[in-house]
Every structure is written in C-alpha cells, then in structure tokens.
Amino acid sequence: PGGSTPVPPGSVNAASSASSASSASFSQSARPAPVESPAPPDPFPQSRTNAVPAGQGNNPEALYELGENCFYGNGVKQDYRQAAQYYRMAADMGYAPAQNDTGYCYENGIGLKVNLTMAATYYRLAADQGNADAQYNLGCCYENGHGVPQNYIMAAQLYRKASDQGYVGAHRALGNCYYTGQGVSKNLSEAARLFRLAAEQGDAVAQYNLGVCLEYGHGTEKNPAEAVKYYRLAADQGDENAKASLKKFGVKY
Numbered sequence: 001p002g003g004s005t006p007v008p009p010g011s012v013n014a015a016s017s018a019s020s021a022s023s024a025s026f027s028q029s030a031r032p033a034p035v036e037s038p039a040p041p042d043p044f045p046q047s048r049t050n051a052v053p054a055g056q057g058n059n060p061e062a063l064y065e066l067g068e069n070c071f072y073g074n075g076v077k078q079d080y081r082q083a084a085q086y087y088r089m090a091a092d093m094g095y096a097p098a099q100n101d102t103g104y105c106y107e108n109g110i111g112l113k114v115n116l117t118m119a120a121t122y123y124r125l126a127a128d129q130g131n132a133d134a135q136y137n138l139g140c141c142y143e144n145g146h147g148v149p150q151n152y153i154m155a156a157q158l159y160r161k162a163s164d165q166g167y168v169g170a171h172r173a174l175g176n177c178y179y180t181g182q183g184v185s186k187n188l189s190e191a192a193r194l195f196r197l198a199a200e201q202g203d204a205v206a207q208y209n210l211g212v213c214l215e216y217g218h219g220t221e222k223n224p225a226e227a228v229k230y231y232r233l234a235a236d237q238g239d240e241n242a243k244a245s246l247k248k249f250g251v252k253y
Helices: 046-051 060-072 080-091 096-108 116-127 132-144 152-164 168-180 188-199 204-216 224-236 240-248
Strands: 015-017 025-027
Touching (some): 060 080, 080 096, 080 116, 096 116, 116 132, 132 152, 188 204, 204 224, 204 240
Antiparallel strands (some): 015 025
16 A cells, blocks of 8 residues: 555545636545544553564564554454554654554544544654655644644645655645645646646546646646546546536546
8 A cells, every 4th residue: 555554544525616717626635534532541451562472572663564464464363453552662663654654543543542633743753754654644634733733834845745755645735735825825837737746646636636727727728638538537536526527528427
C-alpha cells in the first residue's frame, strides 16, 4: 500500500463550488471528522507486552515489521490492537514510518481510541524527519483542524513538502489550495499542473479535478475532448462527480 501508511488516508469526494462563471465544481481532499475521545489510559495492558519476540524489543524496524504483520494478518492472526502496540513501540524509538502509522491509528481508531491530539503529535514527529506520508497527514490535520488549530497556511506548506517528494495525494491537495486560494495565493495554472501530476499517477479525484480545469479552461486551455478523457478515467474508478460530468457530454456510463 502507498508509502508507510497501513491504510490509504481515505479522502472523500466533497463537491465544492469554484468561483467561475461556469459554476464548475471540483473535489476537495477533505476527511470526515472523527469523534474525539477523551485521552485514553495506556492502551497496552502489561499482559500484552510479552508478545515481543526475544531480541526484537530494541529494534524499531523489527517492531514495525511485526506491526505490519499483525495489521495485515501476514503469517499471524490479524490483530489491529497488537499492530498498534508494535507501531507505537517503534515510534517511541524514533522510527518515522511507525510514528506516522501510530498517528493514523490514533486518528482513525484502529487498535486505539480516537485521539486527534495524539494523532497530530505522532504525525509531527515523523513529518519533522521528512516522512512524506506524515507531512501529508499532518497537512490534513491543519486543513481540517483535527488535533491542532485550523491553519490553511501550515496545511499548504506541509502539502508542498510532501508534493516535492512526489506524494500523489499531496499533489492533489496542494492543487486544491491553489485552486481555491486557501493558504496560498490563488493560481489556477499551478492548480492544473498539480492536478495533472496526480492524475497521471492514477488519483481519481485529481483526474476529475483536471477534467474540470480542461472543460472550463481553468489554468489551462479549454479542451473538451481531453476533459472527457480524464472524467472517464475518474469514472472508471467509481468517481460519481466524473460520471455526472460525462452525462453532460452525452457519454453513457
């Protein structure tokens, strides 16, 4: 799966009005807000700590691999709680991929109670080490105010760092920032460029967004035929906005 995140971040299509005479809409990289839980007690009872195989307790990469095995059920029974334990143990030794995944577990309640503050804390630890997954995830936290005060400028800065490392979701998220002027100066040409980067790597939301740019001439020349091409690519991945756009062109889907 993408990078070190055990499950894709799970962005959802949320139609958002774009300021244009054509009233085009594009898909934001928003995430539904988890329900904040009180800070939990130590989520790993003492009885579970003896699950670490001998000789691996001080090796963060080995602990992380154990977490991956438990998460996916590779050779062992799938156990999200045990996976989260291994991730956090490795994270607390400074291992960036594990820090990102621990944050993801806290954010989404996978093996741990939802705690957005802890999620942002672990994402930051990994992001500060240059982990692109965590830079993107922390950017989402700032964009949505999950565990940190909402700050669009910080979100855009983090998306840029991840985008500069080739992170597909960050291309799309930063493109959204430029499309709306959220956290950056509005620049439709840059938005279209970033959507294209993500679209060419298979991101369905970016494919739809690029289709919008091509249909209405936002940041690029109008090209209805190419717009249909990208709408179709997005629709093939189940994007409902793209399916609706294809109907306008008389394309049955």
